[in-house]
Amino acid sequence: MRIGGFVKSSLIDYPGKVAAVVFTQGCNFRCPYCHNPDLVYPERFGELLDIEQIFDFLQRRRGLLDGVVFCGGEPTIQEDLPEAILRVRALGYAVKVDTNGSNPEMLAEVLPYVDYVAMDIKAPFGPDYSRACGVEVDDYEIRRSMLLIRASGVDYEFRTTCHPLYMPAEKVPEIRRILGHAEKYSAREAK
């Protein structure tokens, strides 16, 4: 697994839990407002962290931390994500995955071992979607991920980052219509 960053303890990345955060390196999207460009653009990549050192840390913090968050970048493009999640679970931690929803196959593989998923809905479906992602996106894959998450029984949230040019806040009601009002959904302005 390519790990570009690690936060030992966070109170804001996993609702209701004190969690360590693993930032995977690499993303298949190029959202123009990306908050983590150092994990997206290869020319900005920093040194990789050693996953074994992270597992050593997690081993030592058992009982002090509640969970581990895999975010990025985009964690579902990491081929060994399932293995890493299983190792984290074996240490007794709850697992949260943050995803852009582009990889339903990987999502299906890991959902049985995940306790919480936060998935981005970048824009209303159609041409707006690719514009917000900075690459051509087949929103059928995004819908598949949504359905998988809903059907999984795993705790989840959908979320949107608003940006005046790429995802104006006025379009949030369109996304809410797609999701239905019962969904756990939040929209926030890009930083």
Ligand code: SF4
């Ligand atoms: S999906 Fe997330 S990490 Fe990837 S480019 Fe978009 S905002 Fe950045």
